[in-house]
């Protein structure tokens with residue numbers, strides 16, 4: 001029983017709520033509002049004025065504007081291109097209206113035309129408008145943004161009475177003088193509107209600050225918004241891996257310094273090792289040259305290919321002479337020693353050995369190719385050798401001894 005009562009109550013409530021929902025739809029209305037202008041208010045609340053020429057003048061009897069009876073239904077007003085004036089009081093007290101589009105042909109807006117339209121938040125006044133009457137937006141308490149697209153029109157007194165809004169005007173238009181930019185009964189912030197473009201910023205470097213992109217006006221070139229400063233990034237130090245020993249020709253690096261890996265700037269200098277004259281890294285061998293009987297030779301040596309310093313000096317060599325078969329015991333207690341010529345030497349040295357006795361004898365001409373050894377002991381065998389010598393700048397070079405020849409003193 002109790003449950004049934006609740007259900008009944010709910011149905012009753014729903015019926016009550018439904019009956020309170022206002023009926024929004026209404027029949028479309030239309031008529032004329034100028035010699036060549038018609039108006040139409042559709043079911044959605046959009047009032048459209050179209051045609052050409054001026055609107056009738058409703059300034060003496062504001063209640064005369066033909067849509068006045070439905071002004072609380074009007075949400076939006078479109079004044080189409082072709083319309084050249086808006087009558088005084090034309091749209092006053094349309095306080096459900098939140099949007100107005102004014103065609104670019106309108107030249108004059110009569111006084112109080114939009115007065116007390118408190119739903120209106122923003123409006124654009126096209127460049128065609130030459131005069132705005134008194135009190136046009138008086139009492140439009142919701143209005144926050146008004147934009148003028150052209151030269152300053154004549155602006156009526158108390159045009160913005162009671163309005164706190166930002167009013168935009170073209171930045172480079174000189175008709176918007178300080179005298180024009182007055183409060184007109186309201187609390188207005190006048191703001192030049194710029195055609196904004198990007199003012200390119202720049203990347204910071206190690207040592208210089210950067211800037212984010214800013215905004216610049218493409219018309220007047222005023223910097224609308226400065227970019228933000230980006231701090232310099234600072235160097236990113238990295239130690240150089242360039243340690244190297246000093247050599248005979250190049251300085252070494254004891255400890256590598258540091259540089260910035262981004263910009264390459266030197267942060268810490270290298271610790272330099274001076275040239276080490278004894279550290280040769282490129283020692284090359286100087287090949288020996290074999291001596292012949294007509295050409296002196298050289299021992300093998302070496303030098304540094306970098307600095308040229310001789311490491312192992314090459315010395316002169318002489319080819320050893322060759323004893324000929326003419327070496328014999330030719331006469332009593334005498335041996336004649338004969339050898340082949342060496343044209344590179346200064347002279348020769350003959351050595352003869354028997355037992356523990358060694359004697360030498362010098363031949364001072366290279367053209368002399370024999371030597372007679374005298375006062376030898378009969379019956380003894382002598383080992384005979386010969387070598388070349390060459391004297392250069394007081395220094396004497398010797399060849400090796402020839403192969404020995406044993407000669408017995410028989411006579």
Ligand SMILES: [Zn+2]
Nearest residue numbers: 171194217220
């Ligand atoms: Zn500008």
Ligand SMILES: [Zn+2]
Nearest residue numbers: 206235260263
């Ligand atoms: Zn750097």
Ligand SMILES: [Zn+2]
Nearest residue numbers: 248280304307
């Ligand atoms: Zn060297």
